[in-house]
Amino acid sequence: MGNEQYSSQAIHLARKKLPVGAFKEVNRFLHQGPHEPRVFAVDGSKVHVHPSFIGAGYKTRTNDKPVPRPAKSPLVMLSSMVDVKTKACVDFELTKHFNEDGSRIYTQKLRSIHDSQAFGVWRLKINAFKGTKSFISSWRTETTCLILGVQSRLVKYSINGKTYVCLTNDPTLSRRDIKAIYASRWRGEQSLRLKSNVRLEKAHARTPDLYIQEVEARVLLDTITLRLQR
Numbered sequence: 738m739g740n741e742q743y744s745s746q747a748i749h750l751a752r753k754k755l756p757v758g759a760f761k762e763v764n765r766f767l768h769q770g771p772h773e774p775r776v777f778a779v780d781g782s783k784v785h786v787h788p789s790f791i792g793a794g795y796k797t798r799t800n801d802k803p804v805p806r807p808a809k810s811p812l813v814m815l816s817s818m819v820d821v822k823t824k825a826c827v828d829f830e831l832t833k834h835f836n837e838d839g840s841r842i843y844t845q846k847l848r849s850i851h852d853s854q855a856f857g858v859w860r861l862k863i864n865a866f867k868g869t870k871s872f873i874s875s876w877r878t879e880t881t882c883l884i885l886g887v888q889s890r891l892v893k894y895s896i897n898g899k900t901y902v903c904l905t906n907d908p909t910l911s912r913r914d915i916k917a918i919y920a921s922r923w924r925g926e927q928s929l930r931l932k933s934n935v936r937l938e939k940a941h942a943r944t945p946d947l948y949i950q951e952v953e954a955r956v957l958l959d960t961i962t963l964r965l966q967r
Contacts, residue, residue, distance in 0.1 A: 760953035764960050768827045776821045784937050785810040793945045821921050825960045851887045856907035858918050935959050
């Protein structure tokens with residue numbers, strides 16, 4: 738058994754028989770169970786993938802524009818949720834869009850976080866919502882709002898003379914707490930670049946489905962490795 742050789746075609750066919758999302762579900766399972774309150778950082782990174790993704794609707798950096806040197810490799814957005822303490826990736830998605838700041842994205846995430854009985858903190862751009870710009874220019878440091886039926890708060894604070902606005906569904910957090918939580922999110926982002934750690938742009942798969950499967954397997958391997966290092 739130890740000396741048997743398997744062709745790349747045999748491995749390819751075997752991989753196609755695996756249930757969709759199998760490695761991803763195992764990764765999620767490893768993160769289940771009783772935990773103390775945890776802080777997660779949500780980060781997005783653009784990843785170059787195989788040209789076969791173009792046939793599935795993904796776009797290149799130049800997006801088929803008439804430029805002298807058009808890009809060949811399409812891009813995907815890797816949106817990952819990382820445990821700030823363990824640095825492990827709890828969940829992730831590969832998407833075609835890169836608009837992480839649109840109001841529709843914020844409202845969907847807020848609704849999802851609320852439904853899972855968790856609390857979230859998002860830093861907003863000035864045009865994130867209709868009332869964000871007027872709130873930034875006002876004297877108020879906090880206001881409440883109702884988004885998709887979720888009672889939420891807009892909180893404003895300054896760092897080195899620059900004003901920031903955060904959205905949260907947690908009624909108990911002070912401005913100082915929100916500031917500290919968002920700072921921990923940036924530390925998480927700097928300490929773990931998932932794209933680099935699992936070398937996503939070096940994936941061998943040549944079709945979108947198998948590429949996503951390979952990413953899921955690499956994320957699972959990263960989770961197991963981090964656990965063994967504890």
